[in-house]
Amino acid sequence: MNATLKLLPLAVGAMIACLPAARAAQDNVSELSNFRQTGNSQPAETIAQTGKTADALRENLKQIKVPPGFKIELYAVVPEARHMAIEPSTGVVFVGTRKNRVWQVTDRTKQRVASDVAQFASSVTFKVPNGVCFSPDGVLYVVEQNRVLGFPAAQFFGEGGPDVAAAVVLAQGKLIPTQFESFNHGARACRIGPDKKLYIALGQPWNVPPKDKLAELDRNGLAGIIRVDQDGKNREVYAHGVRNSVGLDFNPKDKTLWFTDNQVDGMGDDTPPGELDRATKAGENFGFPWYGGGKVRTVEYKDQNPPAGVVYPQVEFAAHAADLGMSFYSGKTFPQKYQGGIFVAEHGSWNRTKPIGARVMYVPVKDDGTAGEAEVFAEGWLTQSGEYMGRPVDVQMLQDGSLLVSDDYAGAIYRISYSGAK
Template identity: 30%
Template sequence: MKKRFVLIAHVLISIGLLTACNQSKKTEGEDSNAATTEETASPTAADLPAPSESATHYSNIVGWKDGQTPKAPDGFVVTEFARDLEHPRRTYVLPNGDVLVVESQTEKKGVVKKVAAAVSGQAKAGAVGESANRITLLRDANKDGKPELREVFLEGLNQPFGVVLVGNTLYVANTDGVLKFPYQSGQTKITAKGTSILTLPAGGYNNHWTRNLLANADGSKIYISVGSGSNVAEHGIQNEVRRANILEINPDGTGERIFASGLRNPVGMDWAPGTKTLWAAVNERDELGDELVPDYITSVKEGAFYGWPYAYFGQHEDPRRKGERPDLVKKTIVPDVPVGSHTASLGLAFYDKDAFPEKYRNGAFVGQHGSWNRSAFSGYKVIFVPFQNGKPSGKPEDFLTGFIVNDTDVSGRPVGLSVMPDGSLLVSDDAGNRVWQVSAKR
């Protein structure tokens, strides 16, 4: 027992020293992540507070009781589409209606990292453990909301997240690269060995291991989201090469280029209906206080720079990077829609069906995994942002709530979102180990 306390004490001291060093460390060299652009933006009109003291408040996962579900607005019903999964992080709906559930999570390898996660409270938040590293297929052939078939579709992966089908090729993004697999409609299991088409920088700050995928309409380009490897480049910008970006490649992995940069942790990606505009949900930086910095969803302009690590939400210079790159601070684009500080907004799906009431059509749903760097919880819900003519037309509003039990406990944490062929919405709850289905009442 005495040895355990000594080990924990050493870990805490190490963490404290590392943090102090990181806060005083200056970034060296040029920003290799900054896409070339001459476009500038006026400072945001958002009334942001000054930086303040940072708080840490991890949630305690208590799970869902039988029959208990999250809460949707009047006119909707929430049902359990699947349960007993291992951290279902994301869903992807194949053209035939089969649902792929990506099961993966943050891993803390080594005694020191595991003890640090336990001491900090990160472990009880359901954020760390042994990743399942697989994709499960669910088939609801009779469309009653209860899949009759559940099959391990693909396994032996390395912290997978992104999935996209282009023709007869299924692409999967591991944390360290993109693989492609042959796929035929109706197939329930892939046994073929994947072909690597692109390597990616692995690991990352907190949960920045996720690599999402999105193809354009004709399948000629694939977009890859890659989060930063640190909070605010405290380990040096040289460790952030090809990170905090959305990358663009050809389907064979060639032609890589930075489509947009300065996006600290872009995860959710989707196309606004009726447009060719790419949108992303982005997690902003930590340790500037409860109300800084707002996470956001934004249209992603080709070649644009969105601030990380030098500026946030427009041309607000980060005090920890003060004076380092005034040129990039000036070029920082103001994102479109703030969605709350530290909400960990990871999921993004535009509603392109007509089963929901008119106000939801063509709008954006955002899955908020929930805060840890805030004195009171924020996020832990799915919000909705109305759109008209491809642009935001109103303020974000709550859509799926009930994940928070009290100021300590939560039942689950929503992440990925998918719109089903019947117009219902699937919500991955990676801490509750469920996939929820939200349908309009008939």
């Protein structure tokens, strides 16, 4: 048993003691965090990996264009697949959703295709468990709309049925003030930083927030990125002025935090731009709501002075392409051009008169740590007639250096690999 598991009962016990008695008595997580069974005998939901759906998805992938030497294949059928976390030692993929499921995707034969897909921790009632990320020592963090849970050795406990070992990192209602809960911008993203802290991107519930709400939003880290210790303590706002980030990662070389940000709606088809931002230290402000994206001022705050020292984006993406998950490529199997760069999933526009996006972008990173010019890496999920065949959400690298792409519209995960120029 590793150190994390040995310490879990003590750490969890301390956290549970702080919960209100009524909630502790009713919450399955309280039972699970004390290694007690919940009595749930309902089998976990499983998803068939063969049949008409899988066949149709493979057929659709024939329309996807990738650079020479690359190929894209179906990795798994996963309903509403959003953000992914890949367990460091086994490669088991955990997949969040905007509904109430977390999925466990296992490749048992190492043929780089899923053997089975099953519901993870079905004893837990999740609410928008979009954000999933692993610590280096194998703890899976699930960031819901308004709660954060930790699952040590998730890939092993998840095999045993609905009950798993769990710990409450931030209890229900403690991630954000409950009055700011909303179906709009409620999907979180997370990463463990080089400082071993848990970083969480928090959207805010408006297109542009009212002026009288701005101070409270900022104080609680909404419209920003917070960080906490892995037990939930020592919370602080790391980045301010971020409208709705649903993707973040750290540059392995210089340890800076990069993140996508979605721009203000309703300002026109071609403005303002989407963003890829770089935070070099705690406390920086990235301009929202004074700026709607890039250097474009919002109508609501055009007469207000922006904070001093606003940090502008490293990359301005096409307006309303909905840039979501992002990941640095640290592998060696892709050509040198892509090594050390960033892959970004564009979910696709929802309110643009001519749709755009539904593709994977690539952004090179220069020797000085800044971004080069973005380019399209994989596209074709948006047809010429403007119909979506799929909508990419997240990009993560498998241990073999191939790239996984999640798609919540088609309900799938794809794998992009490189076998040499043709």
